[in-house]
Amino acid sequence: MSESALEAKAVSITFGGLRAVAEVSFTVPHGSLTALIGPNGAGKTTFFNLVTNLFPPDSGEIMFYGSSLRGRSPAEIAGMGLLRTFQTARVFPGMTALENVLVGAYKETKAGPLQQMLWLPAALREERRLTERATALLDLVGLSVYRDVAATSLPIGAQKLVEVCRAVMARPRLLLLDEPAAGLNDAETAELAALLRAVRDSGITILVVEHNMSLVMDVADQVVVLDLGKLLARGTPREIQGDRRVIEAYLGVEEETA
Amino acid sequence: MYHAAQIIIGGLVQGSVFAIIALGLSLVHRVTGVINLAQGGFCIISALLLYSLEVSYGWPVPLAFIAAVVGTTIFGVALGAATFVPALSRLGNSSMLMLSAGLLTFIGGLALVIWGSQPYAVPPFSGEQPVTILGVRIPSQGIWIAGTAVIIIAGAWFLMAKTSLGKALTACAENPTAARFMGVDVQRLTLFSFGLTAMIGAIGGAVVAPIMSLQFDAGGFFTNSGFVAVAIGGMNSFPGAIAGGLFLGVAEQLAAGYVSSLFANALALGLLLVTLLWRPQGLFFAGRQRRHDVREDQRVYKSIIRFRGRGAMIWALLGLAVLIALPYMVGSGLLSSLVITGILFIAVIGLDVLMGYGGQVSLGQGGFMAIGGYTAAVLATTYGWSPLVGVIAGIVVSLICAMLLSVVTMRLRGAYLALATLTFGLLIDSLTVGLTDITGGPSGLVGIPSFSIGPYVFASQMSVYYLVLGIIVVLLVAFFGALRSSFGRALQAIRADQTAAAALGINVPRHKMAAFSIAAALASLSGSLYAFDFHFLAPEMVSTSRSFEMIAMLVVGGEATLVGGLSGAALITLLPTIFQPFAAYKTLAEGAILVLAFQYMPDGILGSLARLLQRKRTAPKLPAATLAKGEAR
Ligand SMILES: Nc1ncnc2c1ncn2[C@@H]1O[C@H](COP(=O)(O)OP(=O)(O)O)[C@@H](O)[C@H]1O
Ligand SMILES: [Mg+2]
Numbered sequence A: 001m002s003e004s005a006l007e008a009k010a011v012s013i014t015f016g017g018l019r020a021v022a023e024v025s026f027t028v029p030h031g032s033l034t035a036l037i038g039p040n041g042a043g044k045t046t047f048f049n050l051v052t053n054l055f056p057p058d059s060g061e062i063m064f065y066g067s068s069l070r071g072r073s074p075a076e077i078a079g080m081g082l083l084r085t086f087q088t089a090r091v092f093p094g095m096t097a098l099e100n101v102l103v104g105a106y107k108e109t110k111a112g113p114l115q116q117m118l119w120l121p122a123a124l125r126e127e128r129r130l131t132e133r134a135t136a137l138l139d140l141v142g143l144s145v146y147r148d149v150a151a152t153s154l155p156i157g158a159q160k161l162v163e164v165c166r167a168v169m170a171r172p173r174l175l176l177l178d179e180p181a182a183g184l185n186d187a188e189t190a191e192l193a194a195l196l197r198a199v200r201d202s203g204i205t206i207l208v209v210e211h212n213m214s215l216v217m218d219v220a221d222q223v224v225v226l227d228l229g230k231l232l233a234r235g236t237p238r239e240i241q242g243d244r245r246v247i248e249a250y251l252g253v254e255e256e257t258a
Numbered sequence B: 001m002y003h004a005a006q007i008i009i010g011g012l013v014q015g016s017v018f019a020i021i022a023l024g025l026s027l028v029h030r031v032t033g034v035i036n037l038a039q040g041g042f043c044i045i046s047a048l049l050l051y052s053l054e055v056s057y058g059w060p061v062p063l064a065f066i067a068a069v070v071g072t073t074i075f076g077v078a079l080g081a082a083t084f085v086p087a088l089s090r091l092g093n094s095s096m097l098m099l100s101a102g103l104l105t106f107i108g109g110l111a112l113v114i115w116g117s118q119p120y121a122v123p124p125f126s127g128e129q130p131v132t133i134l135g136v137r138i139p140s141q142g143i144w145i146a147g148t149a150v151i152i153i154a155g156a157w158f159l160m161a162k163t164s165l166g167k168a169l170t171a172c173a174e175n176p177t178a179a180r181f182m183g184v185d186v187q188r189l190t191l192f193s194f195g196l197t198a199m200i201g202a203i204g205g206a207v208v209a210p211i212m213s214l215q216f217d218a219g220g221f222f223t224n225s226g227f228v229a230v231a232i233g234g235m236n237s238f239p240g241a242i243a244g245g246l247f248l249g250v251a252e253q254l255a256a257g258y259v260s261s262l263f264a265n266a267l268a269l270g271l272l273l274v275t276l277l278w279r280p281q282g283l284f285f286a287g288r289q290r291r292h293d294v295r296e297d298q299r300v301y302k303s304i305i306r307f308r309g310r311g312a313m314i315w316a317l318l319g320l321a322v323l324i325a326l327p328y329m330v331g332s333g334l335l336s337s338l339v340i341t342g343i344l345f346i347a348v349i350g351l352d353v354l355m356g357y358g359g360q361v362s363l364g365q366g367g368f369m370a371i372g373g374y375t376a377a378v379l380a381t382t383y384g385w386s387p388l389v390g391v392i393a394g395i396v397v398s399l400i401c402a403m404l405l406s407v408v409t410m411r412l413r414g415a416y417l418a419l420a421t422l423t424f425g426l427l428i429d430s431l432t433v434g435l436t437d438i439t440g441g442p443s444g445l446v447g448i449p450s451f452s453i454g455p456y457v458f459a460s461q462m463s464v465y466y467l468v469l470g471i472i473v474v475l476l477v478a479f480f481g482a483l484r485s486s487f488g489r490a491l492q493a494i495r496a497d498q499t500a501a502a503a504l505g506i507n508v509p510r511h512k513m514a515a516f517s518i519a520a521a522l523a524s525l526s527g528s529l530y531a532f533d534f535h536f537l538a539p540e541m542v543s544t545s546r547s548f549e550m551i552a553m554l555v556v557g558g559e560a561t562l563v564g565g566l567s568g569a570a571l572i573t574l575l576p577t578i579f580q581p582f583a584a585y586k587t588l589a590e591g592a593i594l595v596l597a598f599q600y601m602p603d604g605i606l607g608s609l610a611r612l613l614q615r616k617r618t619a620p621k622l623p624a625a626t627l628a629k630g631e632a633r
Helices: A044-051 A074-079 A096-107 A113-117 A121-138 A156-169 A186-201 A213-217 A237-241 A245-257 B002-032 B038-058 B061-090 B093-115 B140-162 B164-175 B176-181 B186-211 B220-233 B240-259 B261-278 B310-327 B332-357 B365-381 B387-407 B414-434 B460-481 B486-496 B499-503 B508-534 B544-557 B564-578 B580-600 B605-616 B625-630
Strands: A004-015 A018-029 A033-037 A058-062 A082-084 A174-178 A205-209 A222-227 A232-234 B131-133 B136-138
Touching: A004 A044, A004 A205, A018 A222, A033 A044, A033 A186, A033 A213, A033 B140, A044 A082, A044 A174, A044 A205, A058 A074, A074 A082, A074 B499, A096 A121, A096 A156, A096 B486, A113 B061, A113 B093, A113 B310, A113 B460, A113 B486, A121 A156, A121 A186, A121 B605, A156 A186, A186 A205, A186 A213, A186 B186, A222 A237, A222 A245, A232 A237, A232 A245, A232 B580, B002 B038, B002 B136, B002 B140, B002 B164, B002 B186, B002 B220, B002 B240, B038 B061, B038 B093, B038 B186, B038 B220, B061 B093, B061 B186, B061 B580, B093 B220, B093 B414, B093 B544, B093 B580, B140 B186, B164 B176, B164 B186, B176 B186, B186 B220, B186 B605, B220 B240, B220 B261, B220 B414, B240 B261, B261 B387, B310 B332, B310 B460, B310 B580, B332 B365, B332 B460, B332 B486, B332 B508, B332 B544, B365 B387, B365 B414, B365 B508, B365 B544, B387 B414, B387 B508, B414 B544, B460 B486, B460 B508, B460 B580, B486 B499, B486 B508, B499 B564, B544 B564, B544 B580, B544 B605, B564 B580, B564 B605
Parallel strands: A018 A232, A033 A205, A033 A222, A082 A174, A174 A205
Antiparallel strands: A004 A018, A004 A058, A222 A232, B131 B136
16 A cells, blocks of 8 residues: 555645635545545535646645646546546436446547447447446446436436446546435445445545445545544544544534534 | 718617617526527517508608507517516526527518518608718717617616616526515516517617618527627626627728628627637626526436337338338429428438537537538539539538637537527628629529539439438438447537536547537538539528528427437428418428427427337336335335
8 A cells, every 4th residue: 555546735725715625635545445524614525626626726736646637637637547426416417327327438438439430340349348337337236227217317316326336437546436425325325335345446546525424434444534624634444433633523513503 | 080980970870779689688688597589589570560550551650669669569578478488497598598599580480471571671760861960970860779779778777776676687687596585576577577678679670770671580680789799798787788789880880891891790700709718708897797507507308318229220221211212102392392301401410419419509500501502512613623522622611610610619608609609600691692703692603513423413303312311321320320329428428517527538628529510511511412402502591590490400300319300300391392381481480399399399209209109118117216125125
């Protein structure tokens, strides 16, 4: 675990006076499953947006397997093998669940539009192979029966699983998942945990934002805690569970919402 | 110096009209978030009403004016209440835009039925005698126009700034949902603003009537000028609309006065594109930034139609067999209509790739048909090139234009993209009419040879039919191949959500440009085949109204199906042939079909059929079952 998949170096961004992410530095070791936790508004989603360069950080730098992500477009970053999902399910309407997952295979598709137009055997074979793999992924989360159903007609939990499958389909080196378990019922959460473990075991590094602590404790190797944009703590799940500052940060929020 | 002053006065007069229309567009856009293309239609209806009442029935000018405005306003309110307002709560913004395009077509068609296609002229309100102020002669009607503009602008300002009604309208504009919770009747206010803009348009149309040649299809010109004005000035700002209108008017008149009127049209397009690129919020007054409007992203969730497996193959072969046999079963009149159906369908296939799959609305398809058609026809007729080379040259020219245009339009979305392409189409329209030496002008290009490949000449309708059928089969096979695999999925992903698509590594600009180029190339091919088939090409055969017609064909047939457009093309082309009396009502029907299809049949003919069939097959697969499954565990 010496190589780091992702390294944040003092990353900051300010939105009209609000320090949404402030001097955050941490690394995600290659092959790990790191959980990024913190109360609502801590800056977790914003951190993801900075990594994928939806907007650039004010200062600091983010390295992906040793190369800087500065100035690269979101599509370029995806092309390097860094994939993400969104906090609110963003399956593509107008496409079936299977097609949604297949979009993830976009980069690895070798046959260009011209070969597809000519129905070349190689293109057809590739399409069949990708379809099989996408179906297998959907099967892993128990959704293969619904592969030909419009993705948006599925329940929210299933849509989020489809979105995770879509990102996994892209064979990323690093996968960023933003609250994949939000809106999932217990059974779906169990499917998700199984999927996450399977993905990690296949060699894909994962950084996941998650509120469901039992899921985090269950699957994570490392936990990073953000609060009010700042890095509050990092360590193993067991260390974090006992960390006073973390408990306070969370208790504070719970008191507010109670 | 004197000359320049004269031109500038003319420009201000012209600009006052643009400002009036821009004001109306801005008002509806503020309240509903939609650019109402029908706006210009009210101008022309009111102007033609004025003509009938004043010239045909001899009413005094003030009475005829008031009656024309009141009549048009009532018509506008009724139309809005029946279509625009109820649709607003169900359709996303780009569908609303197309709906209003349908309304514009419908209004033009109505004017065609009532007044016919000849141009009319109305005498100036207070005689031909110009007024001289400080040595500059001002046409008397110019004073009427400018005065009316001032009154309308003052009235609109008073309404928005000083009355509680205006405050309620502003509340709707800023946050419809919150306004609804605060007890504002959004539905009624939307209708009110729609009616108000119909009235503003009607007044503008009536007062400008004496300085224009009035024709049923001038609505597009009014809408487009108003839109360019409001886009230049700033979409959500009244002062911006006024400044934009005056600026555009003066710039166009200067261009027309010192260069040529053709250049004036190009200038409008140039100004629009530069503004959209450089300062999308407008050159003059940024206005308040509208909160991000969820309706921008909303689409009607159409059912998903896929043709897969053996069933689809059998249907396709069956359909092909019918199409091969068809020429032997119909008379020669119907056969030539079938040929035209096929030729237009080629352009509709391109539109489907762009709009149905890629989600990019283009109102410039007719422009590319014109580029292809005229390039091929002129090369073959005037210069004696072989038609095949002419067709290819047309495609190349179209592709170059598409590339240049898409450098700008790639960054635009929704209404802005639609209107930039509309402006492009109108520019091409003015070129086909204006470049008389090359295109033959309004009377058209005659003596175009038949299409030929090497020594084989496609002289008979029968041979052209099979040529077109062959091209269509090749195109469908090829595009089915590409659209069922990664290329088509990438386009559909972009249509749905550009951010999520980019996050998966899809190169969004490149795909948009590819789709745009495909649409342009196929429109160009269609335009040149049209010319070779007719042996004649006139501007109105490949104009902006053709662009609207092709959108109607696609929507009625069924978007994102590739073959759906064929049923739409057949319906719209064949009906007037089969029922001759229907021909005069063609434009009217196209508009009505477009409006009705958007409101009641979002899947189109093919989609509705496919859904009926699919429902039978896949009924047991209800997605709700996942929930049940999850809870059962
Ligand atoms: N684009 C933005 N513009 C302005 N403020 C933003 C933007 N994105 C996030 N914020 C603010 O930054 C803070 C962190 O938000 P976010 O990253 O979504 O938190 P989390 O995902 O941890 O719940 C919040 O206060 C939020 O309002
Ligand atoms: Mg978040």
